[in-house]
Amino acid sequence: MFNSSPIETWEGASVFMSFGANTGMTHLLFWLAVLLCIVPLFVTLKTEQHHEKQHTFHEGDSDSTHGVEKK
Numbered sequence: 089m090f091n092s093s094p095i096e097t098w099e100g101a102s103v104f105m106s107f108g109a110n111t112g113m114t115h116l117l118f119w120l121a122v123l124l125c126i127v128p129l130f131v132t133l134k135t136e137q138h139h140e141k142q143h144t145f146h147e148g149d150s151d152s153t154h155g156v157e158k159k
Contacts (some may be wrong), residue, residue: 095101
């Protein structure tokens with residue numbers, strides 16, 4: 089099983105490398121992926137805190153409004 093490769097000699101073998109061998113581009117794409125995962129979490133947290141504050145019951149509010157301003 090271990091000697092089942094169709095290649096019998098490695099003389100003249102070549103390698104094709106893409107930008108993945110360039111550590112600068114790899115680091116850039118890694119940090120871009122990190123940002124694309126973290127930024128939506130912060131936006132969601134900010135939105136949730138805003139709505140929590142808007143719909144929190146405060147003393148003096150009637151039970152039906154739950155902190156929503158009356159117009």
